[in-house]
Amino acid sequence: MSKRIALVTGGTGGIGSCICRQLAADGFTVVANYIAPEEEKAQAWLASERAAGRDMHIAMGDVSNYESCVAMIAKVKADVGPVSVLVNNAGITKDGMFKKMPLENWMDVLNINLNSVFNVTRQVIDDMLAAGWGRVINMSSINGQKGQFGQANYSAAKAGMHGFTKAVAQETAAKGITVNTISPGYIGTEMVMAIKQEVRDQIVSGIPVGRLGKPEEIAKLVSYLASDDAAFITGANIAINGGQHMC
Numbered sequence: 001m002s003k004r005i006a007l008v009t010g011g012t013g014g015i016g017s018c019i020c021r022q023l024a025a026d027g028f029t030v031v032a033n034y035i036a037p038e039e040e041k042a043q044a045w046l047a048s049e050r051a052a053g054r055d056m057h058i059a060m061g062d063v064s065n066y067e068s069c070v071a072m073i074a075k076v077k078a079d080v081g082p083v084s085v086l087v088n089n090a091g092i093t094k095d096g097m098f099k100k101m102p103l104e105n106w107m108d109v110l111n112i113n114l115n116s117v118f119n120v121t122r123q124v125i126d127d128m129l130a131a132g133w134g135r136v137i138n139m140s141s142i143n144g145q146k147g148q149f150g151q152a153n154y155s156a157a158k159a160g161m162h163g164f165t166k167a168v169a170q171e172t173a174a175k176g177i178t179v180n181t182i183s184p185g186y187i188g189t190e191m192v193m194a195i196k197q198e199v200r201d202q203i204v205s206g207i208p209v210g211r212l213g214k215p216e217e218i219a220k221l222v223s224y225l226a227s228d229d230a231a232f233i234t235g236a237n238i239a240i241n242g243g244q245h246m247c
């Protein structure tokens, strides 16, 4: 059987890079998506991944823009092949209290974190249906589950991702496709390190395991959900948050 192809949006970032490496180690051909302003960084990333012997590609595309996703997936299909595993991982934060939140910060976070899931998944679902096998893994957040002070935009987008998961999981379950949500807690990435130290310290003090999570821990869960062994898990929302929120 030829190698399956996995596409990771935001694949050159903190958690994305770890997911790409794990999926490559699992035997997938991996395509990491990035945005145009990060061309130079993405090329350097690809060179170092390939130097380490990993079967990686990169694909430029703005996940918040539908036409950009149409073009990106057409190119991935022509250059690499049809996508079997999609990890909707790209995301941003624009935190601030709701009473001060400008429309732009709402729209940017909704477009990049939630509308992206439609824009990208819509391009790959037909090939998964035709193949009778597919995995869609949506990277949500603890803050989509519990809400977070200063994140009305992000919490709304991340909660929306799981609604999408549950609906599309039902539509595709009989066709060998699983659709799941992962809800990480606070992981030691640039995004979390950008939170003011005193606020971050307060957050960490509320994590029963007593530390931030590691990107590798998220990647291992992605790996399992992407495997044949996880065929009976669909429409699930799996929390990985050190016990910070239990539901």
Ligand code: CAA
Residues within 6 Å of the ligand: 093, 095, 096, 097, 140, 141, 142, 143, 148, 149, 150, 151, 154, 184, 185, 186, 187, 191, 192, 195, 196, 199
């Ligand atoms: N609950 C209740 N009150 C809170 C609070 C909380 N969690 N956090 C802050 N406050 C209060 C403060 O005590 C302060 O009160 P006073 O005015 O009475 O002093 C008031 O709210 C304003 O707080 P700040 O001084 O922090 O206000 P700010 O405008 O400087 O910053 C903020 C606001 C940017 C939202 C900041 O509080 C913050 O960064 N919060 C953390 C947001 C967060 O968790 N982001 C996660 C990013 S990582 C991520 O999203 C990945 C993932 O999936 C987990």
